[in-house]
Every structure is written in structure tokens, then in C-alpha cells.
Amino acid sequence: MNATVSRIGRDHGDVDVAVIGGGINGAGIARDAAGRGLKVLLCEKDDFAEGTSSRSGKLIHGGLRYLEYYEFRLVREALIEREVLLASAPHIIWPMRFVLPHSPEQRPAWLVRTGLFLYDHLGGRKQLPPSRAVDLAHEPEGAPLREEFRRGFEYSDCWVDDARLVILNLVDAARKGATILPRTRAVSARRENGAWHLEMRAANGELQIVRARALVNAAGPWVQDVVQGVAGLNSAHHVRLVKGSHLVVPKFWSGSQAYLLQNTDRRVIFVNPYESDLALIGTTDIVHNGRAEDVAVDDGEVDYLLAVLDRYFRAAPGKGDIVHAFSGVRPLYDDNADNPSAVTRDYVFEVHGAADQPPLLSIFGGKITTFRRLAEQALERLAPWFPQLAPAWTAGACLPGGDLGGPFEQFLIDLARDYQGLPRELVAHYARLYGSSARDLLGTARSPNDLGRHFGGTFYERELFYLREREWAVTAADVLDRRTKHGLHLTRSEREAFELQF
Structure with missing residues (x-):
């Protein structure tokens, strides 16, 4: 008895849902579940948003380029969510205009116009202005560009402070009663007496336990590690880790507009205003075969991004201008696409557990823009185990600090x-x-x-x-x-x- 007490530092008792993973998906699910009256615990092995959700391109967007891969449902869902999220957190999410210089050797103008028309209308756009053609030879948006780029297009999407989006979801979850545990690693989980018995280890070495009616695996790049290594189960799904790297340089153009550049390999690169006097440039798309923890920007990626800038801008920054660089891995659902850029940004749920067993719900893939809808759908998948579950509520609710009372x-x-x-x-x-x-x-x-x-x-x-x-x-x-x-x-x-x- 005494040995057991000394081994386990804290027993968190019984909860309805235990969430493993403190990125955007885990945070969104914890918030949604707590707001529906469920007792929730979330554990994260590192700091919140440390793995992937603070290393994104920091955009709430439909994914204009996904239209080329016929991802119409995903783009529509993302565009709808863009409107919902902008209303829920206008302090950390705000509109941004993107200038797309036309590069005819990559995509013909009619194709770009068609894509932008669909982008304007697929998601029921209400708050953002529509796309338009831009005369780059005469309008100020063309001033920093090389003279061969004389025409282009402009469209709307939204900026987001990605790490704060995660934190605000967790703050709201905690306000609604959730237990939030940073730097607490899921060690093992087993079904026992009709519940998941989850053991976790805190950064100080203390072993903690919780018993949960349902377990949610939102571990992102480590989703398969949780299925197999923590829960001891097999998965029919996989994620493909794709590395995306970004550079931060001093802002080198006037105006609040961002730029979307088509590269010769048909990839697109964002050049966005960042922190008032800086610019964020990215991203790359490279299959990552190592550990997610070891991801880092390499020289080839730096050269690649700077070469795209030099192709378009008169006074493009060089290596000596880089003030910061970061890289992250996107845990994309593996749909066997050959091109990393073509791998779907959609998400897939996998449920282990019959009606008489406590379920393990695992999330494969996803993107930051659709996290709220993903959370709703995750709770829908768990609803058979929680027949008294309250209805969805987050679509009309502000995140903490978002109730500004006006613009x-x-x-x-x-x-x-x-x-x-x-x-x-x-x-x-x-x-x-x-x-x-x-x-x-x-x-x-x-x-x-x-x-x-x-x-x-x-x-x-x-x-x-x-x-x-x-x-x-x-x-x-x-x-x-x-x-x-x-x-x-x-x-x-x-x-x-x-x-x-x-």
C-alpha cells in the first residue's frame, strides 16, 4: 500500500474524457467537451503548441491551392470556419489581403481567375472583401516587384497568432472545469473495469493517473506512438510527416498586403507582414523521415525560399537579413500521394472500441483552420458513449478576450x-x-x-x-x-x- 502511494504522486480520479496532446486539435476538443458538460483532463508531454501548432504559416485560410487537387469539401469547410473564427477571436485573428503576381509560365490567368471565383463563393463569404484583378504596373502593390510582373490578383484570407489560439482554447477549457496538465507525458493506457486507466509522468518524474470513460488521441506527429506505444493497439491509418520551414526577415515593402508567389515547381510561397516590422516567408514541403522532435531548417530550404523572393522582388532579402527561422512537421493523413504538396490536408478519425468498451478516438491529419469543426466532429463520434451529451456550442462563442463589443x-x-x-x-x-x-x-x-x-x-x-x-x-x-x-x-x-x- 505504501509503495503504491509513493509510486503514484497524484490520482486525478474519474473523468469523462482524457485528451492526449496539447496542440490545436487537442485544445479545441478539450474546450468543446468541457463546454458540453463533460469532465475533461488534457495532458501534453511538452509545452502547449510546442510541437506543430506554433510553427505554422499563421494563417486561417481556405487553402486556395487545394482547389487544384479537387479538395472542394475541405476548402469549403475551411472557408466557413474562417468566418466563424474571425468573429470568435478578432484580437488574434484579422483579415489580410494577398497579392498574387501573375506568372503565366506556372498557371494561366483564366485558371487563377476561376480558382479565385470559387474561393470567393464556396464558403459563403460575408466579412471579407472579394478578390480582384490588380494592375501591378501602376498600383502601389506592384512597387516592390520586378517590372516583368505587370498584372496580378488580390484576395482575402486571415492571419492568426497560432500559439495563442491554442492557449485561449485551453484557458476556456479550464474555465469550464477541465484539468490542464502541461509537461505531463502519457505513459500507458489500458482498459480496466469499463474505463481507460491512463498513467502519465510529469516533468518532475511524478507518476499520475486518471480513469476516463473515453480517451482522445490528439498527439499530432506522435498519434501512432500513442495508439501503439501507449494504448498497445494497432492502427489502420498513418500520418506522413511533412516538414515546413519559415524565415523571418525585416519587412522589405510598404503597405499591409501580403504576397503569394508561384514558384517554377508550381508550389506557392507566402510572404506575409509579421510583428509590424518583420516579414514571415514560407513554407517548404519536404517529407520528414526522422523524429518529429529533430526537425530543423536546412540550408537547401533557406536557398529555396530566398531564390523565390529574388525572382519576384527588386530588393529581395539575403541570408544576412534572416533574423529568425523555424521549422515544424505537419502530421498529414497519409493518402499515398507521391507529391508532398498534394498530400491531403483533410483529417480522418479512427475509433477503437465497441459499444460496451471505452473508446480510443485518434485523429490523423487536419489543419489549424478547421480545428473547431474537427472538435465538433470528434464529439459527434464519441456521442454514442455519452447519450446525455449537450449540443454543439462553439460556433457562436467567443474565445477568451474576443468579446470586444465591436471592431x-x-x-x-x-x-x-x-x-x-x-x-x-x-x-x-x-x-x-x-x-x-x-x-x-x-x-x-x-x-x-x-x-x-x-x-x-x-x-x-x-x-x-x-x-x-x-x-x-x-x-x-x-x-x-x-x-x-x-x-x-x-x-x-x-x-x-x-x-x-x-
Whole structure:
């Protein structure tokens, strides 16, 4: 008896659903399930969004290029979700216009126009302006481009702070009663007395247990490891790991527009405004055969992305301009496509468990734009085991901080008025990351001196306390690279000084 007590540090008791994986899919499922009255626990082996969901292209989009692969259902679903998500979190999701310079040797103009027409109409677009033709020889969007690109097109999609999208789903799940466990690895799971007996190990070595009526495997790149290594089952499905790398450079054009560039291999590269004075460039599509944890940008990818920029822009950045680079693996459902770019971005569910057995629901594939709908469908698949399950609810609900009471621009004006003693740049930072929750963070602060120690840029001690207390931040990288992007704006010495306290 005493040996058992010392071996198991904490027994979380009985829950309805235990979710393995703290990326966007796991976070969305935990939020949806908790909001339907289920008792939920979520565990993540690392920090939330650390594996894939903070390393995306940071777009809520339908996937214009997926139309070439006849993924009409997926594009329609994603375009519908684009509208839903924009309304739910206007502080971290906002419209962006994309300029597509026409490169006739890749795709004829009629094909691009047809694709954009479908893109405008497949998803019932309401909030975003339609696509249009652009005279790049005379309109300002063409100014940074080489003179051979004289015509093009412009269309709408949305930007998203991907890591914050994950965190806000988890914050909402926790508010609705879910238990959220970062840095807690699923070790083993077995069916026992009509429930899953899940053992987890925390970062400090402590073994924890929970008993769950249903187990959800949202482990992303590690989904098969959970099926086989944790639950000891076999899977009929597989994921293909595709590496996508991005570069961050100083912004090298005027205006708020982004660019979508067609490369000679028919791939497309996004060049997006990032963090006001930077640009985010990507992505690559390379099959990754190693461990997901070992993914990294290689020189070939850097050369590839810079060559695309040089083909289109008059003053393209070079290697010496790169201020940051990151790479992630997308766990795409393996549909046996030869070309990594053609692998479906759709998702597939696999359920292990009969009516009289506790189920294991595993998710293969997916993309950040469709996470909310994926979560709804995951709960639909689990509904036979939960006959009293409440109906879907997330389509009309704001994420934490998203209840701005009107357009973001007006919210920012009101927040700046209420905190007149703070620099406008600082107020804008809080408004963008925290939305209406910025008032909880700022409290009675009336000047920067009220915010505690200044770490550099727009980073003050009060925000650090908030992230530790409300958003599970433990390490410097949690704070600087995922909960915020302060790491891109601190000097090396400022970052080193901040890291010393962890």
C-alpha cells in the first residue's frame, strides 16, 4: 500500500474524457467537451503548441491551392470556419489581403481567375472583401516587384497568432472545469473495469493517473506512438510527416498586403507582414523521415525560399537579413500521394472500441483552420458513449478576450483612452494578445512604472506574472516564443538577462 502511494504522486480520479496532446486539435476538443458538460483532463508531454501548432504559416485560410487537387469539401469547410473564427477571436485573428503576381509560365490567368471565383463563393463569404484583378504596373502593390510582373490578383484570407489560439482554447477549457496538465507525458493506457486507466509522468518524474470513460488521441506527429506505444493497439491509418520551414526577415515593402508567389515547381510561397516590422516567408514541403522532435531548417530550404523572393522582388532579402527561422512537421493523413504538396490536408478519425468498451478516438491529419469543426466532429463520434451529451456550442462563442463589443480598431481606441499613461505601442500589444482580457492584466496600472521590471521592448514584469498564473508559462521559451513574440524584439543581452531567472 505504501509503495503504491509513493509510486503514484497524484490520482486525478474519474473523468469523462482524457485528451492526449496539447496542440490545436487537442485544445479545441478539450474546450468543446468541457463546454458540453463533460469532465475533461488534457495532458501534453511538452509545452502547449510546442510541437506543430506554433510553427505554422499563421494563417486561417481556405487553402486556395487545394482547389487544384479537387479538395472542394475541405476548402469549403475551411472557408466557413474562417468566418466563424474571425468573429470568435478578432484580437488574434484579422483579415489580410494577398497579392498574387501573375506568372503565366506556372498557371494561366483564366485558371487563377476561376480558382479565385470559387474561393470567393464556396464558403459563403460575408466579412471579407472579394478578390480582384490588380494592375501591378501602376498600383502601389506592384512597387516592390520586378517590372516583368505587370498584372496580378488580390484576395482575402486571415492571419492568426497560432500559439495563442491554442492557449485561449485551453484557458476556456479550464474555465469550464477541465484539468490542464502541461509537461505531463502519457505513459500507458489500458482498459480496466469499463474505463481507460491512463498513467502519465510529469516533468518532475511524478507518476499520475486518471480513469476516463473515453480517451482522445490528439498527439499530432506522435498519434501512432500513442495508439501503439501507449494504448498497445494497432492502427489502420498513418500520418506522413511533412516538414515546413519559415524565415523571418525585416519587412522589405510598404503597405499591409501580403504576397503569394508561384514558384517554377508550381508550389506557392507566402510572404506575409509579421510583428509590424518583420516579414514571415514560407513554407517548404519536404517529407520528414526522422523524429518529429529533430526537425530543423536546412540550408537547401533557406536557398529555396530566398531564390523565390529574388525572382519576384527588386530588393529581395539575403541570408544576412534572416533574423529568425523555424521549422515544424505537419502530421498529414497519409493518402499515398507521391507529391508532398498534394498530400491531403483533410483529417480522418479512427475509433477503437465497441459499444460496451471505452473508446480510443485518434485523429490523423487536419489543419489549424478547421480545428473547431474537427472538435465538433470528434464529439459527434464519441456521442454514442455519452447519450446525455449537450449540443454543439462553439460556433457562436467567443474565445477568451474576443468579446470586444465591436471592431478591434474601436476597442483599441477605447483601451488607449482608459490607459492614457501607457505608450500607444504598449497598449496595442496588450490589445492584440489579450483582447478584452487586457483589462484584467493591466488592472489599475497608469504608467509603465506600475508594470514592474522592464525586460525590453514592450515586455514588462506584470505580463510575465499573468502568463505564469493564467497561461501555464514555465520557461523563458514559453513566454518569449509561444505566449508572446517578445523574443523577436529583445536584444541578445536582454534575452539572456531574462533567461537567467528561469
